[in-house]
Amino acid sequence: MSEDASTLASLGRFLEIQTLGLNLPFALAFLFLAAGGLPSVEQFVLIVIAFVAARNAGHSFNRWADRDQDRQNPRTQGRALVTGRFSPGFALGFAYFNAVVVVVAAYFLSPLAFFLAPVALVLIFLYSYTKRASSLTTAYLGLVEAIIPAAVYIAIQGTLPLPVWLAVAAMLCWGTAFETVHSLGDIESDRALGLRSLPLRIGVRRSALLVPTLHAVALVLLAGFGLALGLPWPYFVGLALMAVVAGTSDVRFQRRPTEARVPFQRHFLLGALYLAGVVIAVFVPVPAL
Secondary structure, eight states, X not given: OOHHHHHHHHHHHHTTGGGGGGTHHHHHHHHHHHHTSOOOHHHHHHHHHHHHHHHHHHHHHHHHHTHHHHHHOGGGTTSHHHHTSSOHHHHHHHHHHHHHHHHXXXXXXXXHHHHHXXXXXXXXHHHHHHHHHOTTHHHHHHHHHHHHXXXXXXXXXXXXXXXXXXXXXXXXXXXXXXXXXXXXXTHHHHHHHTOOOHHHHHOHHHHHHHHHHHHHHHHHHHHHHHHHHTOOHHHHHHHHHHHHHHHHHHHHHHHSTTOOHHHHHHHHHXXXXXXXXXXXXXXXXXXXO
């Protein structure tokens, strides 16, 4: 492998680019809903650029902020800032560069998006410090994910219609459930490093039971969002399939709640199901039931 290819591969691992599919399907789904179909090419490109740049900024800043903890955690000792593959200065500079990209993209999308972009970035960056100060890191990550539908609608429509708040609340629950799963997988390392998390505060069993509850609430809120928009039945079929997958996985999750790999991977499928339901509902003519 050439030096350039090796550097790109290292950058991909540094940014955990393989997890891009966790939330991108939701961003695209809300984009199609906000546009009422296909957005303009300019809007589509700018939204995707802003989403990826915001994600890159958050990941890079998080690696910079967590470099000392990563050095002490066996699971993260292979990360680029620990091994010296990339420097802390590079991580911080890359985070700021991507933050600028987000602001520039927002400028070309809508005045309100441009005005609120720095607020979104501050929320994204602050996530890196919440585990040091609060057990509610799980809910804070949910808040960061709740930015997605709000940001997309503001970028496309220049406003935040009332029904979108249902999607915002749904993503808050969805993101909180995801981070709870992730925290359960890291519970021993968090305890050893003196970090805070919801599982450490309320226990493994209660945290594991919280996950399916949050999934159920999120799906109900997304259903209410679809009803408020008057979406056709394929959207709700997508939600029903999500409920089956999430419910089945959550039952298995209760047996081994600290083994987070499978529940983590399940979120890729759940996001894809939501996007599929939205695409069919928006683009495919379907008969009324």
